[in-house]
Amino acid sequence: xxxxxxxxxxxxxxxxxxxxxxxxxxxxxxxxxxxxxxxxxxxxxxxxxxxxxxxxxxxxxxxxxxxxxxxxxxxxxxxxxxxxxxxxxxxxxxxxxxxxxxxxxxxxxxxxxxxxxxxxxxxxxxxxxxxxxxxxxxxxxxxxxxxxxxxxxxxxxxxxxxxxxxxxxxxxxxxxxxxxxxxxxxxxxxxxxxxxxxxxxxxxxxxxxxxxxxxxxxxxxxxxxxxxxxxxxxxxxxxxxxxxxxxxxxxxxxxxxxxxxxxxxxxxxxxxxxxxxxxxxxxxxxxxxxxxxxxxxxxxx
Amino acid sequence: xxxxxxxxxxxxxxxxxxxxxxxxxxxxxxxxxxxxxxxxxxxxxxxxxxxxxxxxxxxxxxxxxxxxxxxxxxxxxxxxxxxxxxxxxxxxxxxxxxxxxxxxxxxxxxxxxxxxxxxxxxxxxxxxxxxxxxx
Numbered sequence: 001x002x003x004x005x006x007x008x009x010x011x012x013x014x015x016x017x018x019x020x021x022x023x024x025x026x027x028x029x030x031x032x033x034x035x036x037x038x039x040x041x042x043x044x045x046x047x048x049x050x051x052x053x054x055x056x057x058x059x060x061x062x063x064x065x066x067x068x069x070x071x072x073x074x075x076x077x078x079x080x081x082x083x084x085x086x087x088x089x090x091x092x093x094x095x096x097x098x099x100x101x102x103x104x105x106x107x108x109x110x111x112x113x114x115x116x117x118x119x120x121x122x123x124x125x126x127x128x129x130x131x132x133x134x135x136x137x138x139x140x141x142x143x144x145x146x147x148x149x150x151x152x153x154x155x156x157x158x159x160x161x162x163x164x165x166x167x168x169x170x171x172x173x174x175x176x177x178x179x180x181x182x183x184x185x186x187x188x189x190x191x192x193x194x195x196x197x198x199x200x201x202x203x204x205x206x207x208x209x210x211x212x213x214x215x216x217x218x219x220x221x222x223x224x225x226x227x228x229x230x231x232x233x234x235x236x237x238x239x240x241x242x243x244x245x246x247x248x249x250x251x252x253x254x255x256x257x258x259x260x261x262x263x264x265x266x267x268x269x270x271x272x273x274x275x276x277x278x279x280x281x282x283x284x285x286x287x288x289x290x291x292x293x294x295x296x297x298x299x300x301x
Numbered sequence: 302x303x304x305x306x307x308x309x310x311x312x313x314x315x316x317x318x319x320x321x322x323x324x325x326x327x328x329x330x331x332x333x334x335x336x337x338x339x340x341x342x343x344x345x346x347x348x349x350x351x352x353x354x355x356x357x358x359x360x361x362x363x364x365x366x367x368x369x370x371x372x373x374x375x376x377x378x379x380x381x382x383x384x385x386x387x388x389x390x391x392x393x394x395x396x397x398x399x400x401x402x403x404x405x406x407x408x409x410x411x412x413x414x415x416x417x418x419x420x421x422x423x424x425x426x427x428x429x430x431x432x433x434x435x436x
Contacts, residue, residue, distance in 0.1 A: 048359035050414035072411050073365040075373070159366055159373035162384050169358035295413045 055167070055174040056188055057106070057290040059260030060098035061091075062134050062253030063164065063228065064141050066171075068092055069296050070163035071148075074156060083151045090144040092297040098133035098257065099294060105130055105261055106291035109268045114284035116277070118269055127261045134257035138249035145243040149236060161233040168229060171256075172222065175263055188267060195286070196279045205274045213270035220259045228252035355382050355389040365409040367402045374399060376408055 061068065068091040076084050092099075105126035112118030149157065176187060189210075193203050228248035235241055243249075268287075272280060356364070356377040366373035372383035374392075381399050382391045392399070402408075 047363040047410045047412045048357070050412040051359050051363055054413040069362070069413075073363060073409060075365040075368065075409075153368075155368050155371050155373060158384075159368075162373070163362055166358040166361040170362055173358075 051170055052174040053191070054296065055171040056191075057264070057287075058102070058294065058296065059257045059264070060102040060130065060134065061095040061137065062098075062256040063168075063225070063232065063249065064091060064095060064137050064253060065296065066164045066167035067145070067148075067160070068095070069167060070160050072296070074152075074160055074163065076152075076156065080151055084148070087144050087148045087151070091141055092294075094140045094144065095137060098130060098137055099297075101126065101130040101133045102257075102261065103291045105265065106287050109265060110284040110287040110291065113268055113272050113280050113287065116272065116280060118272060120269070123265050123269075127258065127265060130261045131254050131258035135250050135254035137253050138243070138246070142243035146241065149241040149243075154237070154239075157236050161236055165229060165233070168225060171260075175220075175260060192271065192283070196275070196282055198279070202274050206271050209270035209274065210267065213266045214263075217262045217266050218259065220263075221255065224248075224255050225252050354378065355391070363411050363413075367399060367408065369396060369399050369402075376403055 058065070068088055071084055071088045071091075074084070105123065108122050108126050109118065112123070148160075152160065174188070189203065189206060192198065198206070228246070228251070231246055231248050235243075235246060268283075271283070275283065356375045360377060361375065364375055364377075366375050366383075367381075368374070369381075369383075372385060374381045374383045376382075376399075380391050381395060382389055384390075395403075
């Protein structure tokens with residue numbers, strides 16, 4: 001009897017140990033989390049500011065660019081890394097005609113800004129070229145998207161869809177129309193005011209010019225982009241996926257990229273007459289810097 | 302020493318070893334409960350919530366998640382958050398697997414532009430992991 005009690009005690013102890021080990025998967029941590037190192041608001045930190053700046057100046061790939069950028073922080077295994085990096089590189093290669101068209105647009109704007117005389121006809125032609133390049137992008141990138149779907153796991157596919165939606169939300173915020181005094185301090189005008197040291201009077205005059213200038217820009221229809229993102233998300237989460245069935249893609253890319261280019265152009269046209277020569281030169285140089293680099297295309301470290 | 306004494310001694314040694322295994326296994330998974338140290342557990346110090354309870358769009362777009370339980374989890378505001386069907390959820394108690402990843406400091410953020418209005422390549426920082434304080 002004594003022997004039986006000891007055996008039961010041993011078995012109970014071992015079972016308790018095993019149960020505790022398995023069950024600890026959902027338990028909270030024993031050690032306190034390290035002290036918070038960065039208490040900045042997500043709207044203030046460098047990564048957020050950098051992303052806003054990027055989406056303000058680089059529209060060329062539309063939703064395809066959002067997808068490619070989402071791969072930068074998707075979190076893939078070492079075994080997946082090579083294939084995903086190849087797909088990312090292919091997507092950027094397919095966006096190259098649109099990137100070059102956007103570079104032409106921004107350079108045209110920078111030249112006109114520096115000279116104090118923006119060639120509107122030339123700018124409009126550059127916007128049309130950019131829009132056409134964006135419209136052709138999805139068909140060219142369909143194979144890369146299909147390969148991407150086959151490489152990723154279901155959780156990674158879902159995470160990518162969420163990241164694409166997040167990029168769209170940030171893009172909208174970065175390119176929000178700033179025609180009222182209640183515009184956010186992270187917007188295009190606020191950023192420019194900080195960078196160029198604009199006076200309050202200059203900011204008011206620019207804002208007034210934007211009210212008139214933006215009337216010439218067709219309104220962005222976020223529903224068109226949202227409809228496509230919804231279709232892409234539903235399709236990409238599925239076990240089977242064929243990018244060629246996404247009939248909304250080309251229209252959404254053309255709309256997003258065309259509007260982004262036109263909005264940027266009208267902003268610069270509205271700003272130009274209010275700036276001093278030095279401010280125009282500084283702003284023009286900043287635009288050329290953006291035109292000559294493409295940070296999202298650089299390989300992940 | 303009698304045979305009975307030797308048997309009892311052997312039983313005590315086995316029992317003691319089993320208890321030792323129990324203690325080591327339980328502590329080894331980092332799982333003793335101290336919810337007050339994990340704000341998501343309800344005993345929080347209030348470091349989440351000031352800017353909204355869940356990760357911002359910019360945070361999701363620039364931060365590498367940790368995959369756990371079939372979801373992409375983001376360390377944000379002092380707790381682990383994940384999206385399910387387009388809605389945010391969080392772990393009230395930190396799963397050991399996520400705790401271990403956090404201690405390894407593996408959460409990566411990407412910065413596309415160097416600063417306001419000054420393009421200059423990219424950098425990759427480490428955020429959200431050990432520091433874990435974006436909120």
